[in-house]
Amino acid sequence: MKLTFLFLVGAMAARSQVKDLQEAVICSICLASFNDSVILIKCGHNFCRSCITQYCKEFKTSPPYPCPQCREPFREGEFQPNRELRNVVEIAKKIPEPRGKKACEKHEELLKLFCEVDQTLICLVCRESHSHKDHSLLPVKEAALDYKEQIQRHLESLKKERDEILSYKSSGENTSQELLKQLKTERQKIVLEFQELHQFLEEQERLLLAHLEELNKEIEKRRAEYVAKLSEELSSFSSLISEMEQKCQLPASEFLQDIKGTLSRCERETFQNPVAFSSELKWRIWESSQRNASLETIVKNFKDSLSSRQRLDKANVTLDPDTAHPELILSADRRSVRWELRRQDLPDNPERFDNWTCVLGCEGFTSGRHYWEVEVEVEEEWGVCAVGVARASVSRKGGISFTPERGIWVVWCIRFPPSRGPRRIRVYLDYERGQVAFFDAGTGDPMVTVPPASFAGERICPFFLCAVGSVRLL
Numbered sequence: 159m160k161l162t163f164l165f166l167v168g169a170m171a172a173r174s175q176v177k178d179l180q181e182a183v184i185c186s187i188c189l190a191s192f193n194d195s196v197i198l199i200k201c202g203h204n205f206c207r208s209c210i211t212q213y214c215k216e217f218k219t220s221p222p223y224p225c226p227q228c229r230e231p232f233r234e235g236e237f238q239p240n241r242e243l244r245n246v247v248e249i250a251k252k253i254p255e256p257r258g259k260k261a262c263e264k265h266e267e268l269l270k271l272f273c274e275v276d277q278t279l280i281c282l283v284c285r286e287s288h289s290h291k292d293h294s295l296l297p298v299k300e301a302a303l304d305y306k307e308q309i310q311r312h313l314e315s316l317k318k319e320r321d322e323i324l325s326y327k328s329s330g331e332n333t334s335q336e337l338l339k340q341l342k343t344e345r346q347k348i349v350l351e352f353q354e355l356h357q358f359l360e361e362q363e364r365l366l367l368a369h370l371e372e373l374n375k376e377i378e379k380r381r382a383e384y385v386a387k388l389s390e391e392l393s394s395f396s397s398l399i400s401e402m403e404q405k406c407q408l409p410a411s412e413f414l415q416d417i418k419g420t421l422s423r424c425e426r427e428t429f430q431n432p433v434a435f436s437s438e439l440k441w442r443i444w445e446s447s448q449r450n451a452s453l454e455t456i457v458k459n460f461k462d463s464l465s466s467r468q469r470l471d472k473a474n475v476t477l478d479p480d481t482a483h484p485e486l487i488l489s490a491d492r493r494s495v496r497w498e499l500r501r502q503d504l505p506d507n508p509e510r511f512d513n514w515t516c517v518l519g520c521e522g523f524t525s526g527r528h529y530w531e532v533e534v535e536v537e538e539e540w541g542v543c544a545v546g547v548a549r550a551s552v553s554r555k556g557g558i559s560f561t562p563e564r565g566i567w568v569v570w571c572i573r574f575p576p577s578r579g580p581r582r583i584r585v586y587l588d589y590e591r592g593q594v595a596f597f598d599a600g601t602g603d604p605m606v607t608v609p610p611a612s613f614a615g616e617r618i619c620p621f622f623l624c625a626v627g628s629v630r631l632l
Contacts, residue, residue: 179246179250179253182246182250183243183246183247183250185204185205185206185209186203186205186226186227187205187206187209187210187213187226188206188209190206191247191250191251192204192205192206192243192244192247193206193207193208194206194207194208194239194244195207195239195240195243195244195247196210196237196238196239196240197237197238197239197240197243198210198225198230198232198236198237199232199236199237199238200225200230200231200232200236201225201227201228201230201232203225203226203227203228204240204243205226205237207239210226210237213226214234221233221234261281262280262281262283262284264283264284265281265283265284267281267282267283268281269281269298270282270297270298271284271285271295271296271297271298272295272296272297272298272301272302273290273293273294273295274293274294274295274296274301275290275293275294276289276290276293279298280295362453366453373443398423398424401423402420402424405420470527470528470529471526471527471528471529472528472529472530473521473523473528473529473530473620474521474530475519475520475521475530475620475631476491476492476493476519476520476521476631477492477493477494477495477517477518477519477520477622477631478492478509478517478518478519478520478619479492479517480507480509480510481509481510481511481516481517481518481554482495482504482510482511482516482517483510483511483512483514483515483516483517484501484502484503484504484510484512485497485498485499485500485501485502485515486498486515486516486517486624487502488517492520493630493631494628494629494630494631495517495622495624495628495629496624496627496628496629497515497624497625497626497627497628508554509554510554511554511555511558512554512555512556513555513556513557513558514558514623515623515624515625516558516621516622516623517622517624518548518550518552518619518620518621518622519619519620519621519622521619521620522550522617522618522619523587523589523617523618523619524589524613524615524616524617524618525589525590526589526590527586527587527588527589527590528586528587528589529584529585529586529587530584530585530620530631530632531582531583531584531585531599531631531632532545532582532583532585532622532629532630532631532632533581533582533583533629533630533632534571534581534582534583534627534628534629535581535627535628535629535630536571536572536626536627537626537627537628540626541572541625541626541627542570542571542572542623542625542626542627543570543571543622543623543624543625543627543628543629544560544568544569544570544571544621544622544623545568545569545571545583545585545596545620545621545622545623545629546566546567546568546569546585546594546596546620546621547566547567547568547585547587547594547618547619547620547621548565548566548567548618548619548621549565549566549613549616549617549618549619550616550617550618550619551565551616552564552565552566552621560623562608562609562611566621567594567608567611567621568621568623569583569596569605569606571583571627581598581600582598582599582600582632583596583597583598583599583605584596584597584598584599585620587618589613589618591610592610592611592612592613593607593608593610593611594607594608594611595607595608599632
């Protein structure tokens, strides 16, 4: 028993590894640290008392039993307490897990070097092996400093990106709150407008129905008077006819008595049909129908206008080659235009721009709500492009003033500061409201909204200007 203890302690001292000590105090049956350890007298193997006792009980044959480790036979009672091993177990339990310096699993030497090629810790023996002999090696502390610097740089970058994401999140939340606020205001405005519209329509309905009820009573009164008068005349005629029929049945001597009076009664004035409904009443009825027709027109126009306001059409815009400046090159499908420093030999027709490098769209609008999107690219630092709308009557020759007063509504794209590439722009036109607005098609953010104008029924066309740049319709 003492030899066993000395062997364990000697092994522990020789290897100086806590791992070996901890493995030496493990019961081979329960695979946990010995609990009330006992040693088999014949073979010298150690087990927990409860483990070896249960082992014997569960064994199906009669004694002797084979040792769980070496199969040496033993009988119950042929084991005794191993107090030295119990002391070792207690010592092993008190030893903390090793931290800090680690040993090479292969050579059991401290890991003092770092291989930059394999990016792993190695010992001094590993350094001389074929696996790492030609590799770049650093002391552990020096390698740790180098990699800490790299990690710090990554941390700075990660923190910066995190801060940007937080900024985006904050900006997105602020934008969403602003949009929700706008929607709430618009909702309240719509509810209020429809409440006023309901009140107006209900008032008009009440007035019109009251007027119709008044006319209905007037017609009923006139009809009753007319019918009463005709009934009176019919009764008079019926009495006279009955009298004359009876007169004709009398003998000649009686028939001729007072014949003059009889003839006088027969020759009464011709009945004149009384006026049942005056022209003034008919005029009032016609006037009421006109008011109703006016209301129908108002409702129809309102419905048409509301339907038109709800519909937003994406315009299929193409470029008009007859208006293009000679330095502008149009694509075959007339969906893109670019500027080149060479003047084409084109006819100087009245529609063509001759001073500014501009071109109009073929399409023109006289009603409705429309939008189209363009991709603008300014190629040099001094380049410039513009997109928008213009009156069909805009000046094409000589100097041009790019202002609403001169019939042009545009947003400018200038390469200062340098842009990050093509920019997508959405052009919005509401003809009835005379409104032109520009949006960033990528983010949906508004760029420019110009004050409302009156187009006065004139055709409004898409407008483009390119100077050292290009525009492509999307």
